[in-house]
Amino acid sequence: MHIKATNLHLAYGRDSVLHDMNFEIIEPKIYGLLGRNGAGKTSLLSIIGSFREATSGDLRINGVAPFENAQIMQEVTFMYNKDFTGETDSPSSIVKYLGRYRPHFDLEYAMELIKKFKLAGKKSVAKLSKGKQSAFNVVVGLASRSPITIFDEVYLGMDAPARDLFYKELLKDQELHPRIIILSTHLVSEMDYLFDEVMIIHEGRILLQEPYDAIVSRGVTVVGSKDSVDRFAADKEILNEEQLGDTRSVTIYGEMSEADRLAASELGLTIGPVSLQDLFIQLTKEEDEHA
Numbered sequence: 001m002h003i004k005a006t007n008l009h010l011a012y013g014r015d016s017v018l019h020d021m022n023f024e025i026i027e028p029k030i031y032g033l034l035g036r037n038g039a040g041k042t043s044l045l046s047i048i049g050s051f052r053e054a055t056s057g058d059l060r061i062n063g064v065a066p067f068e069n070a071q072i073m074q075e076v077t078f079m080y081n082k083d084f085t086g087e088t089d090s091p092s093s094i095v096k097y098l099g100r101y102r103p104h105f106d107l108e109y110a111m112e113l114i115k116k117f118k119l120a121g122k123k124s125v126a127k128l129s130k131g132k133q134s135a136f137n138v139v140v141g142l143a144s145r146s147p148i149t150i151f152d153e154v155y156l157g158m159d160a161p162a163r164d165l166f167y168k169e170l171l172k173d174q175e176l177h178p179r180i181i182i183l184s185t186h187l188v189s190e191m192d193y194l195f196d197e198v199m200i201i202h203e204g205r206i207l208l209q210e211p212y213d214a215i216v217s218r219g220v221t222v223v224g225s226k227d228s229v230d231r232f233a234a235d236k237e238i239l240n241e242e243q244l245g246d247t248r249s250v251t252i253y254g255e256m257s258e259a260d261r262l263a264a265s266e267l268g269l270t271i272g273p274v275s276l277q278d279l280f281i282q283l284t285k286e287e288d289e290h291a
């Protein structure tokens with residue numbers, strides 16, 4: 001599968017929310033989609049999920065615009081926090097007919113997941129707790145085995161053990177049936193190990209799209225005496241700085257060369273890794289949030 005956005009633009013009335021987005025998603029990998037509240041994640045995902053049409057520009061899946069295209073829609077599963085009011089069937093009875101619309105749906109796997117997430121029984125989905133409803137979304141998303149599978153924050157209501165089960169199942173099933181999986185989330189530090197690639201969107205624009213390893217290897221924290229840290233960081237891009245007494249800690253964004261590492265060691269500085277969550281927070285800070 002091949003998702004390609006070209007100058008993608010979306011407006012709700014006069015409000016532009018996605019601006020000139022250009023990106024490609026090609027490989028069957030797990031993509032983490034990060035962005036602050038209101039950055040445009042759901043808006044973007046709903047275009048990929050054929051729920052919405054772009055205002056201008058283009059989003060194509062395998063070269064075709066997905067909106068109202070039945071053939072492409074069969075290949076894409078978009079799970080979001082659905083309102084299940086009025087859903088009188090139980091999880092086990094719903095999954096029995098999902099195969100009609102989802103060509104890759106695996107009923108046996110769905111039933112296995114229903115058991116694992118403790119959703120068996122006659123209770124209608126409408127009467128399940130919020131967390132169990134979220135788990136049901138996860139079951140449908142995983143068992144659909146769609147070549148493009150999108151989870152838009154569906155796991156938010158789930159408790160920690162249920163989320164942990166989801167992450168394990170996701171990794172196991174992705175290894176057996178590789179597909180494009182897009183996870184949008186605010187649980188960055190909890191989920192970062194799942195991501196092969198990370199996309200950060202900020203105020204409706206793509207801020208970066210890179211392999212996870214490349215992103216986290218770009219940032220470092222440097223700790224040491226104030227003067228030494230200042231000397232070392234003078235020509236570097238500083239994302240954040242903190243000071244306690246004479247000890248200064250800075251987060252630097254950018255490649256660290258061998259010469260940089262040598263210079264840091266000569267200055268007696270300690271270099272440590274930076275987490276994706278820290279980088280995300282720093283890269284998406286608003287003007288009035290800078291210290």
Ligand SMILES: Nc1ncnc2c1ncn2[C@@H]1O[C@H](COP(=O)(O)OP(=O)(O)OP(=O)(O)O)[C@@H](O)[C@H]1O
Pocket residue numbers: 012015017035036037038039040041042043044
């Ligand atoms: N149906 C709509 N009509 C008008 N404006 C909308 C609509 N849906 C979203 N928006 C606006 O579009 C912008 C992007 O919203 P979107 O829901 O895509 O962001 P998000 O990154 O998913 O946010 P969150 O993390 O809070 O879920 C916001 O300013 C939001 O108010």
